[in-house]
Amino acid sequence: MAALVLSHPKLLLMTDYDGTLVPIRERPEIALPGPGLLKVLKRLAQKSRVKVAIISGRDLEELNMMLPVAGIYLAGCHGAEIAVPGNEKIKTFDDTELDRVLDEIYSRLLSFTAGKQGFLAERKKTAVALHYRLADPAIALKVVGDFVAAVRPLVNEKELEFLAGKKVIEVRPKAVNKGEAVSCLMNLYPDFYPVYLGDDTTDEDAFKAVRNNGLGILVAGEKKFTAAEQWLRESQDVLRFMQIIAARC
Numbered sequence: 001m002a003a004l005v006l007s008h009p010k011l012l013l014m015t016d017y018d019g020t021l022v023p024i025r026e027r028p029e030i031a032l033p034g035p036g037l038l039k040v041l042k043r044l045a046q047k048s049r050v051k052v053a054i055i056s057g058r059d060l061e062e063l064n065m066m067l068p069v070a071g072i073y074l075a076g077c078h079g080a081e082i083a084v085p086g087n088e089k090i091k092t093f094d095d096t097e098l099d100r101v102l103d104e105i106y107s108r109l110l111s112f113t114a115g116k117q118g119f120l121a122e123r124k125k126t127a128v129a130l131h132y133r134l135a136d137p138a139i140a141l142k143v144v145g146d147f148v149a150a151v152r153p154l155v156n157e158k159e160l161e162f163l164a165g166k167k168v169i170e171v172r173p174k175a176v177n178k179g180e181a182v183s184c185l186m187n188l189y190p191d192f193y194p195v196y197l198g199d200d201t202t203d204e205d206a207f208k209a210v211r212n213n214g215l216g217i218l219v220a221g222e223k224k225f226t227a228a229e230q231w232l233r234e235s236q237d238v239l240r241f242m243q244i245i246a247a248r249c
């Protein structure tokens with residue numbers, strides 16, 4: 001797979017973070033990059049043949065703190081904001097009313113999780129997320145169901161959408177998705193061969209965006225229905241893939 005990618009003179013290497021570059025952990029704050037990952041990202045960032053972008057559901061500030069690597073693109077909130085090396089920022093989405101609506105949804109969410117164990121309610125810049133990895137599955141089913149039913153009218157009215165990931169459900173604007181961020185980066189570097197790696201439902205928009213003239217690589221323990229054309233099993237394989245690319249270009 002690395003040889004196939006390296007047959008192109010220039011590469012736009014785009015990747016998700018959680019579940020792709022690092023294994024998913026019980027709590028998002030402990031999913032830190034290892035020294036091997038930081039080293040290969042730094043090496044790739046110095047190559048003129050390669051542009052590296054990390055596109056995550058996390059907030060941009062959080063990504064910045066976790067990945068102190070000069071010269072790479074970081075896109076937060078599923079690509080709503082892209083930080084360009086050298087501190088410039090591209091906003092792919094802007095809506096002043098959004099803050100008020102998301103505040104309301106967040107306060108509703110807090111009322112459903114209050115006093116219950118294992119839930120993490122998160123107010124991101126352009127989304128509200130409910131993590132339930134540590135919750136009792138039966139209670140999680142009830143809480144998620146009640147929350148979705150309660151905010152569905154508001155979600156529909158304000159052109160938001162629900163997005164279910166791995167033990168997390170998010171409410172975010174329909175107009176924001178990783179495919180938009182990928183298209184934006186592809187427009188910046190039209191002569192670079194686009195590659196996208198990801199593990200979750202939010203990555204499918206990105207796989208679709210690269211499908212016609214690039215390569216999508218799903219990272220998953222087992223094959224599943226996806227728009228990606230290639231497949232790696234786990235983040236260790238992704239690291240190896242990136243190390244081969246860094247060594248050969």
Ligand SMILES: [Mg+2]
Binds near residue numbers: 016018019200
């Ligand atoms: Mg992921």
